[in-house]
Amino acid sequence: MGRPFMSKSLLPGARALALIVLLLLTFAKAQAQSIGDSFLPLPQKLALKSELVALGEKLFYDTRLSHDLSLSCASCHELTRGGIDLRDTQGVRSDRFNAPTLFNVGLHFKYFWNGRAETLEEQIELTVRSPTVFNNDWSRIEERLQGDASYRPLLQRLGSGKKLNAELIKKALAEFERSLVTPDSRFDRYLRGDKEALSHKEKSGLQLFKSLGCSSCHQGALLGGNMFQKFGIFGRIPADRMISPRDLGRYSITQKEEDRYVFKVPSLRNVELTAPYFHNGAAATLHDAVSIMSRAQLGRELTDDEREQVVAFLKTLTGEWRGRPLK
Numbered sequence: 001m002g003r004p005f006m007s008k009s010l011l012p013g014a015r016a017l018a019l020i021v022l023l024l025l026t027f028a029k030a031q032a033q034s035i036g037d038s039f040l041p042l043p044q045k046l047a048l049k050s051e052l053v054a055l056g057e058k059l060f061y062d063t064r065l066s067h068d069l070s071l072s073c074a075s076c077h078e079l080t081r082g083g084i085d086l087r088d089t090q091g092v093r094s095d096r097f098n099a100p101t102l103f104n105v106g107l108h109f110k111y112f113w114n115g116r117a118e119t120l121e122e123q124i125e126l127t128v129r130s131p132t133v134f135n136n137d138w139s140r141i142e143e144r145l146q147g148d149a150s151y152r153p154l155l156q157r158l159g160s161g162k163k164l165n166a167e168l169i170k171k172a173l174a175e176f177e178r179s180l181v182t183p184d185s186r187f188d189r190y191l192r193g194d195k196e197a198l199s200h201k202e203k204s205g206l207q208l209f210k211s212l213g214c215s216s217c218h219q220g221a222l223l224g225g226n227m228f229q230k231f232g233i234f235g236r237i238p239a240d241r242m243i244s245p246r247d248l249g250r251y252s253i254t255q256k257e258e259d260r261y262v263f264k265v266p267s268l269r270n271v272e273l274t275a276p277y278f279h280n281g282a283a284a285t286l287h288d289a290v291s292i293m294s295r296a297q298l299g300r301e302l303t304d305d306e307r308e309q310v311v312a313f314l315k316t317l318t319g320e321w322r323g324r325p326l327k
């Protein structure tokens with residue numbers, strides 16, 4: 001058996017075609033780069049198992065996950081108002097972290113401010129066992145939930161013989177978290193080619209965001225969430241708030257000097273709704289956060305005008321959840 005389409009007479013034609021395709025692709029890539037640079041729109045369609053998402057959503061609001069029945073995931077991660085709680089920090093003792101939004105959380109490369117969890121499932125495991133959060137163990141949770149008839153219809157939809165055990169609870173909660181994507185912000189529309197989606201001021205803000213160097217750390221689909229970086233490259237600011245063990249960043253996990261004050265670069269998606277800012281909630285407003293970033297990470301004081309423009313751009317990152325704009 002020969003391969004007729006590879007006959008010599010057809011090869012030059014095929015080569016020319018390949019060349020044209022290559023040129024077109026290069027052109028398209030250059031186009032995309034001139035608009036998007038290192039940014040990507042959030043996915044509009046997700047390949048998730050809807051039965052698992054539904055089960056995860058019910059679990060998200062279930063206070064029986066906490067030992068003393070006082071807390072559910074939603075107690076600290078509200079899914080209205082940008083997905084955060086309104087107090088500045090959460091947890092007890094001196095180790096209070098600012099609770100991050102769970103919107104778009106499935107797209108992060110690691111979890112927690114210091115990245116100590118590799119997966120969403122591992123993050124849940126740590127939350128359930130943590131003495132300052134749920135302070136619980138799985139056998140107690142399984143016992144409480146397995147007797148609850150209200151979970152039965154959801155379990156049946158997943159198939160016969162499914163038991164609400166630790167593994168399934170983590171799987172379902174994680175799948176629900178992966179469903180919390182907020183596409184169709186004005187910036188996404190701009191990235192997809194709608195040049196009118198941003199105002200002149202917002203476009204100037206985007207240009208500044210790139211030329212100043214913010215996008216060297218805040219990039220990709222989340223404008224963050226894909227690397228660790230030191231907070232305070234040009235000095236630890238604000239120093240008076242960097243006082244507790246939580247402020248050491250990854251150092252508290254690795255004990256390596258170079259990891260001191262190193263944190264996951266947070267996503268800036270929906271950032272206008274997620275005040276206060278930073279791992280310790282040290283900045284109350286977006287204006288403050290932008291000034292601190294510019295000073296601490298880039299060694300540069302912004303003019304009021306520049307700061308306004310960057311903030312205006314950041315406000316175009318507010319997306320939609322379940323077809324409704326986040327507020």
Ligand code: HEC
Pocket residue numbers: 060065071072073074075076077089090091097098099100101102105108110111112113114120123124127128132133134173177
């Ligand atoms: C008592 C408040 C509280 C409760 C209850 C709580 N969390 Fe959190 N959550 C936080 C805080 C504070 C952080 C940040 C802690 C850190 O970074 O060390 C966090 C971090 C996270 C993160 C990491 C986000 C990121 O960007 O890295 C995820 C995911 C998460 N929580 C999911 C959940 C889920 C799912 C539940 C329920 C099983 C839950 N949380 C219950 C307060 C809470």
Ligand code: HEC
Pocket residue numbers: 209212213214215216217218228229230231233263264265266267268271274276277278279280286289290293294297298310
């Ligand atoms: C060298 C890397 C780097 C650069 C450059 C950088 N950032 Fe950040 N950014 C971070 C890190 C790390 C944090 C988290 C710091 C913390 O909470 O301790 C952060 C946090 C933020 C936050 C707070 C987000 C939240 O949810 O709490 C905002 C807003 C922000 N950056 C905006 C900017 C802007 C605007 C610029 C450019 C002027 C910029 N960043 C430049 C690494 C960087």
